[in-house]
């Protein structure tokens with residue numbers, strides 16, 4: 178596991194965007210696994226800037242997202258589908274038919290999850306998976322206690338995740354209680370993994386996930402077992418780590 182220390186959020190975003198750009202330059206038809214949440218927004222912004230400058234070409238890139246709330250329409254500004262259009266896809270020359278977010282509008286969980294898993298397999302797997310880190314150590318929506326061997330599946334969100342995500346909704350009651358998420362097994366099958374973490378509020382979980390024992394109680398700790406993981410943390414996020 179390669180842990181890169183960035184100065185602040187902007188530096189973390191630039192370093193992460195550099196790693197993603199290198200992937201696209203090395204393999205223009207690569208498959209990127211993407212995340213939503215606050216942390217990668219700056220990374221996407223940087224990628225858009227380099228695209229606008231003519232330094233990046235997304236025309237042959239395919240993407241698969243980690244997760245999606247169950248039951249939100251694509252037009253719902255809180256859906257991860259919508260987030261991806263707003264924060265990346267609408268601003269670069271990606272072929273939208275090559276972008277895949279789990280289908281939260283499909284009420285048949287088994288079907289939605291099997292289809293997402295099938296897409297990943299048909300693309301030949303994920304070349305580079307971008308991840309954020311939840312306050313409780315979740316990756317995707319794999320909450321503490323999640324089985325390491327799961328592929329894309331339906332999850333009930335942890336109370337702490339619902340509370341953390343309430344900041345994006347008008348009230349906590351509007352936060353969906355379920356989601357479709359890639360499982361730990363799906364994530365671990367990615368050829369390369371890039372984790373971005375920022376801020377003092379993540380300092381404790383960074384030290385437990387990347388410097389503590391591997392345990393289902395801290396889902397991200399399994400990443401220590403992956404052969405090619407890069408974690409880009411800002412100084413605040415690393416403040417409780419050795």
Ligand code: F6R
Pocket residue numbers: 211212213214215216217243244308309310311312315316317318
């Ligand atoms: C998002 C996702 C989540 C977030 C995590 C951190 O697709 O799967 O695991 O990466 O909740 O979120 P932020 O970046 O908002 O702190």
